[in-house]
Ligand SMILES: [Zn+2]
């Protein structure tokens with residue numbers, strides 16, 4: 001969903017969120033400055049801020065020195081943009097940080113402090129992807145090995161049949 005100027009209600013504490021403009025990316029991030037300190041990113045915003053080399057000064061400046069109300073991070077949340085039930089997902093295979101994602105509009109809600117943790121997980125997007133691929137391979141690797149073994153067996157059978165066939169034809 002495209003960035004708009006509608007005020008969002010924080011999905012964690014129901015307080016009105018504040019738009020924090022990030023000029024370098026030309027986007028507004030919704031931050032719960034008067035409540036829990038949570039942040040809402042729309043589907044295209046998050047990728048500008050999840051890596052260590054990306055600048056989050058504007059976001060840090062906005063939350064600097066503020067005390068936020070703690071919230072129960074385990075509670076289910078509703079997307080403040082489209083009203084769909086959000087889904088809790090780990091941000092990586094390290095399974096350290098869990099954020100709320102909206103599968104309907106692509107929005108992401110991060111509790112206070114989670115953005116910093118996500119950024120600390122990997123140095124680059126490539127490292128994040130590599131780690132994900134490794135995890136995928138670990139899961140499907142077992143299946144691939146089984147298929148490989150089956151293929152090898154089929155190949156052996158085929159070569160045996162060919163030998164028998166050759167013998168029948170050419171003696
Ligand atoms: Zn809040």
Ligand SMILES: [Zn+2]
Nearest residue numbers: 079082102105
């Ligand atoms: Zn949504």
